[in-house]
Amino acid sequence: MHTRILYATAIFAAFLLTAVVTIVVYKTTTDIGSPFPPVTAFSARDSSLAGRQVVYIGVVSRYPPPVIYQGYQPILDYLNTGSRFRFELRLGRTYQETVEQLIRGDVAAAFLGTYIYVRAHERFGVRCILMPLNENGQPFSRSVLITVAGSPIRGIADLRGRRVALPSQDSFSGNWLPLSEFPRYGLVGETRPTFRYFSHHQSVVYQVLRGTFDAGVVKERVAREFLDRNIRIVLSSDPIPGSPLVVRGDADTAVTNELRDVLLRLDVRRPDDRALVAQWDQEFQYGFTRASDADYDGIRRLLHVQRGQAR
């Protein structure tokens, strides 16, 4: 009898234990909120920007907005480090809109294109304070003629009767061929290639890649991005002054000086600075140098040619 009670107790205990384990497992398993949320290891966000004076920096619409944010926001993050201002990007939908923002004072400074700067300087007296250096440490850049890799186009002369995609009409790249190269190669009148302007340099590349246009002109920095995607550089322009950072003629010197001083402090020969600029737009990855209006005289001459043609 004692043995039977012992066995009965053991079996009852086993059943009881099994029931408890089953309930615990059920509760644990069906509580799908556990172990979520894995909200750990936050990277602390910089909250020191709050309360600072907001200073907007404009950028001409040379690239699509995401590309501009990707390449220019890190520059502003750098400027915000240790500054008493909070620099914010303000994009224009056209080159002209950015100039207008600058003139209206909506933006304290703007990254303009070479060509639009010369025109804005003439009209509104804006002044350039910095321009980017290239990989050789020189303040120049280039525009390039591109085609797809298998294209028979080998030079300007081959563009006769062809379709050419160009970026903004207010950019140097948008004017280099029409103002300088087509006349030089006698591609005028009926022989002049048909061309069309597009909002962004990347749009020009996509048109060429799709075959909608036989060739296109973009900044060299953009063309290099697509060299591994069936794009070939046919021709490069002469070196032109880099795209300047421009302020209004009566700009706040405090902002101007801070922009200039902080950006000129960069020395990409230093590993820390080199790592810093790695996330920047390629055009600015070699640092800046002071810019003067005289640096853009060559572009100014091109503009005069345009006006001569217009008359």
Added chain:
Amino acid sequence: MSRFSTVRFSLKARLMFIIGSITALLMLLISVGILSQWRTMIVGNLRQNAEGVTRAIAISLTDAFLYGDEEDPPLEDLLERYIRNYASTITGLTHIAVIDNSGRILAHSDHAQYGRVVTDSLAVASGRTDRLITAILESPHHGWVIETVQPLRIAGKRWGVVRVGFSAESTRAEIRSLFILLVALTTLVTTVTLLVLYLLIGRLTDSLHELVLLMDRTGLEADDPVPVPRRNDEVGFLLQHFGLLRQRLSQSRRELLGVHAQIARAEKLASIGRLASGVAHEINNPLHGIKNCLYAIEREPDNQKQITTYLPLIREGMEYIETVVQKLLGFARQQPASMQDVDLQEVLSKVLRLLDYNIRRKHTTCTLTVEPDVPIIRGDPQLLSEVMMNLVLNAVDAVGNGGLITLRCCRAGENRVLIQVQDNGVGIPEEHLARIFDPFFTTKGPKEGTGLGLSVALGVVETHGGIIRVSSTPGHGSTFVVELPVGEERS
């Protein structure tokens, strides 16, 4: 008779309990392991899908911030359009909200939420990181929901976050179904295992039971082979070897009985030797008388009166000698043990008559008392005579001249009788008491005893189902008590 029901912790119950417990535990562990893995996988898939959709939504919403205009169209309108589109096309979406950096809701799938400032833990957590955050929680409105928070940002520029909720009810139902399935499978496997185990162990214990019954009904004396069931497993092996063991035991017992018979014969011969002197004296006296009569007749062959007187004496002497010799032959004759009715009065009297000379020679007084209620018992009279002969001879040897030997026979309880042989001799030292029944143990000289008498007596008494007890006080004498069963037919 062995009965398995009397086993306190049966093999069957123990095996069932131990193996059943181990099986159930293993199945439980396996099930929990599988459940855990599947749960992780199912929830992982849910999370992956939710995060993938949220990232895609975030790209579109970031573009809305990039391209949206404060006037044409207003950013909120653009966000509203996007959200309505997502809510109508994405299955399982419970809510979607665009929240600016200050926690204010810019757009929400539920219009009632517009303008509200979100301050819950997820909002706080998302405000501290630029990574996507995922949480699964139970909502009072939507049940189980997986909620993802993805910052709307490019590089260091952050416009806010998008919070997207997806119903996780189906996922939870899937896990619950899996749980039920595994519980059912575990129960089924455990039950089937226990059932199979029960049958197998039952078969095993039945075989053992069969073996036990076989052992119970098998006597060691039986020479006939007991039919052993033919089996090809370990139980069959055990049964087979039990048969062999039984054969070996039977053989040993036969050999032992043979040895016992030899010992008994040897002891009998020794007893006969010890009787010889008494017998010789018994014979010698009448022989002397016969011899003297014959001498007188030869000297006076014509003396008819003397012849007439002596011849009856000669006949009487011869008849006495014949009687003595017949008694001796009767004792020495080898007779197979046969159980028959035994009158202990007669046995004891006969023994005393045989030892009369030995008793008288030492001027020993020997008394015999047989209670009137002593029944006839079942036994071998010849063997019992030998036992009594040995005990009385030992008593005669133990007492000195003028010693006293008392034989008493009485009933001991309902079914037993008791024969007591008591003397007032030298007694047995205490250190010898435990060994006196060992074969060849003797304290007498080489020509006086074989050391087999008490050993044989013990064997005979045990063969009859009785016992021998002894008590002794050195210097005061010994008492041997033989207790015998009356026997079934007489009890």
